[in-house]
Amino acid sequence: MRSRILTGPLAGFACLLVLLGVLAATTGLDAAGWATSIACGAGLAALLARALARHRRDGLGPADRVTLARAVLACGVAALTVDSFGGRAPVAILVALSTVALVLDGVDGQVARRTGTASAFGARFDMEVDAFLILILSVYVAQTSGWWVLAIGAARYVFVTAGWALPWLRGSLPPRYWAKVVAAIQGIALTVAAAGILPDAVTTVVVLVALGLLAESFGRHIWGLWRLAGSPPGTRATVTSALAVLLVWAALLVPDHTGDLSPAAFLRIPLEGLVFVVLVAVLPSRLARILAVIGGLLVGVLMILRLLDRGFYFAFDRAFHPVYDAAYAGSALGLLGDSIGRVGALAVFIGAGVLCVALLALLPLSAVRVTRLVARHRRPTIRIVAVLAAISIVPALTGAGPEPVRRLASTSAARLATQVRDDLRDQREFVRALKQDPFRDTPGNDLLTGLRGKDVLVVFVESYGRTALDSPVVGSALQAGDRRLQQAGFSSRSGFLTSPTFGGISWLAHSTLQSGLWVNNQRRYDHLVTLDRLTLTDAFGRAGWRTVADVPSNDEDWSVAKTYYHYDKVYDRRNVGYAGPPFSYASMPDQYTLAALQRLELDKPNRAPVMAEVDLVSSHTPWAPLPRLVDWSRLGDGSVFDPMPAEGDSPEYVWRQPDRVKAAYAQSIAYSLDALTSFVQQLHDRNLVLVVLGDHQPASIVSGNGASHDVPVSIIAADPAVTDRVADWGWRDGLRPDAGAPVWPMDTFRDRFLTAYGR
Incomplete structure (x- = not known):
């Protein structure tokens, strides 16, 4: 009988050796x-073999052989996973291999049922193979x-280990179909993540x-075992109360900066939490519960805002402003969709919505739980609060103690309230600034006299920041640009402006x-565009x-162009004759945008001089795929670009690695x-x-965390009189400003420009 027991395990081991030989021949294991x-x-x-003997089995059944095949495949996955470390x-x-193993997971059960060989041994064997494959895949994906991950x-092995210390965890419950579904989902999700077929953000959401x-499934199973074992209610209540305290504590301490998320960040003392505990300790029970619900909701809102802070620091290098940043939700969805695809963006937004709902539900419940805990243990609670308050407040007031101790206290909610107050005050200051405009009443004859007869293009290069100058690729482009301009008889001077965003x-x-x-x-912007503030466009007009205005990213009417900027004509993706493909966010390549402006405006005979604001958006995130420059005579309707998106890198590929x-x-x-x-070189327009x-x-x-808001700015002209007008600005010759070039706030440019080129 012993030899029959060993037949199956040894056959499985032999099959594994064959599989390893195949892998070695194909992948160089x-x-x-x-x-x-x-x-x-x-x-x-x-x-x-040991399990077969313990269950008094003399060999493997048909379904067990399928499960053994899955185990062999899992061992092969383990070999490849270890190889990936190098x-x-x-x-x-x-x-x-993982996919075949997952497919066979649905086969062994059917075989057992159809052959009448289902057994406790087979179920346990199947479960352990599932757990092993999931463990190996999680190691691979975690890299x-x-x-x-x-x-x-x-999870399975921690549960088994805990059962050695807590015997009640070794109990048994009736099988749950949902548990099998969850186990299958783990394998599928990890295999999809291992395949790398989804953008990183979507992969993270899936996992x-x-x-x-998995946590829900294990939690329900543990809860069932706990109830089956008749656990003491006091133990259950203690665990629940501890979880409630930890959740409220963590919610108050969620850092607002991407660099601060570490265990140390959650070891501080939230002063708001201490105040809350004192209040519920002294208030009547009914009022305390009402305060707990309200406080829990506020803490939930606070935690959501802190998470938004982290996102805003990542994208915009600043905190989230609750007064006016909610208006960017639609833009954020579109921007994320351009980077990871619309499905991925929707998944992220839906996941964020579910998280928000969960926080707003769980935190009030947790706060009520804390209130009950305080009511039952009022005296020790007050003592604990006094000690924590002393630790956090006394060093801060006296300046005594090491810096880490003085920084224990968190006043995040108070800072948020201050931020809201400052945001409201900011609007009043902006209204006062609007009233001051030295050029408001300047007649047209006195404006821009130094540019008479010139076509003036104000060109915004999307995302062109000071960081770009650190790239050798951009440096080469600037050098090549200087050579083109010199060949065309143009010169340039450059400096820096500090952007407000x-x-x-x-x-x-x-x-x-x-x-x-x-x-x-956004609040300032929304107010500004309702007024009649003189813009550069107005001054030229x-x-x-x-x-x-040449705004290729727009695909609908832009009311502000007429009501505030007062453009005579607006071009967008709908009216420039482009029939080529989009390039992610960019509806058309920059080369076509410039060529269309030349065709529709600059090449017209017997016309007035043109002032145009031109947006070049090929450098808009997600920065892939990119077009290539073609001969200007071949542009036509843009169909020359048709094959290029498929030839370039996709956003999904690029955004999987920061270096890419x-x-x-x-x-x-x-x-x-x-x-x-x-464009300047081929236009041959010295005006x-x-x-x-x-x-x-x-x-x-x-850009990295903490980067400046500086952007390069250049004035380019063929007429030396134009660049001579700004000689006293201290800007450097050429398209590349050096490190010592002047840096001005962007809002000072209008007045400097109008002064330099006026009478």
Whole structure:
């Protein structure tokens, strides 16, 4: 009988050796992979033989053989996973083995039922193989998605280990179909993550959802075992109360900056929490519960705002402003969709919505639980609060003690209230600034006399920030641009402006440059565009120029163009004759945008001089795919670009690795600069003047945390009299400002420009 018991395990081990031989021949399996897989196979054979003997089985049944095949495949996945530690990752083969193992997971159960060989041994064997495969896949995925993914693979083994210390965890409950579904979801989610077919953000959401379902399944199972064991109610209440306290504590301490998320951040003392505990300790029970519900909701809102802070620091290098930033939700969805796809963006938004609802439900319940805990243990609670208050307040007031102690206290909610107050005060200050305009009543004859007869293009290069100058790719493009301009008889001078925005929200920079006011939030912008503040466009129009906006990203009417900027003509993606493909956010390449402006405005005979604000958006996130420059005579209706999106990198590919994002960003800026300087060279218009600048720095993934808000700005002209007018600005010759070039707030440009080129 013993030989019959060993037949199945030994056959499985032999099959594993064959599989490893095939893998070695196809992928070059190294020694570590061989050793790991053989160790797993030997352990499998030994444990399987022992289990067969314990269950008094003389061999494997038909379904057990299918399960054994799955176990062999899992050992093969283990070999490939260990190989991946050295940088060798045959992803396709690993995913293929995992997929076959997952498919067979649905086969062994059917075989057992149809052959009448279902057994407790087979069910346990199937479950352990599932757990092993999930563990191996979680190790592989953790290398790219973060080591928190190991929680999925370790869950089963932590549960078993805990059962050694807590005997009631070793009890048994009736099988639950949902538990099998959740187990299958873990394998599928991890295999999809291993395949790398989704953007990183979507992959993270998928794995997080799987982890959440696993936690729910284990939680329900543990709860059932607890109730079955007749656990003392006091123990259950203690655990629930502890979880409630931890949730409220963590919610009060969620950091608002991407660099602060560490265990130390949650070891501070939230002063708001201490005040809450004191209040519920002294108030009557009914009032205390009402306060708990209200306080829990407020804490939930606070935690949501802190999470928004983290997102805003990542994208815009600043905190979230509750007074006016909610208006950016639609823009954020569109921007995220351009980067990771609309489905991925919707998944992120839906996940965020579910999280918000959960926080707003759980935190009031947790606060009520804390209230009950305080009511039952009033005296020790007051003592604990007094000690914590002394630890956090006394060193801060006296200056005594080391810096880490003085920084224990958190006043996050108070800072949020101050921020709201400051945001409201900011609007009043902006209204006062609006009343001051030295050029409001200047007649057209006195405006821009130094540019009479010139076509003036104010060109915003999307995301062209100071960070771009650190890239050799951009540096080469600037050098090539200088050579093109010199060959065409043009010269340039350059400096820096400090943008009011960072990482996006370009219209704030546009309105700041045009109005001469610091427009750094949506509330200011919304108020500004309802008024009649003199813009650069208005000044040119008053002085006799035809004013034009070229906004290729727009696909609907832009009312502000007429009501505030007063453009004579607006071009967008609908009316320039473009029939080519879009390039992610960019509806058309910058080269076509410039060519269309030339065809529709600059080449017209017997016309007034043109002032145009031109948006070059090929360098807009996600910076992929990118077009290539073509001969200007071949542009036509843009269909020449048709094959290019498929030839370039996709946003999903680029955004999986930060280094790829940075490289794609630099290439996009280089393309925009090449298109612009090539345009000037082929236009042959010596009466052309350009003001070229960035609207803002790229997001923190490129610029880094704490980067400046500076953007390059250049004035380009063929007429030396134009550049001589700004000789006293201290700007450097050429398109590239050096590190010592002047840096001015962007809102000062309008007045400096009108002064330099006026009478």
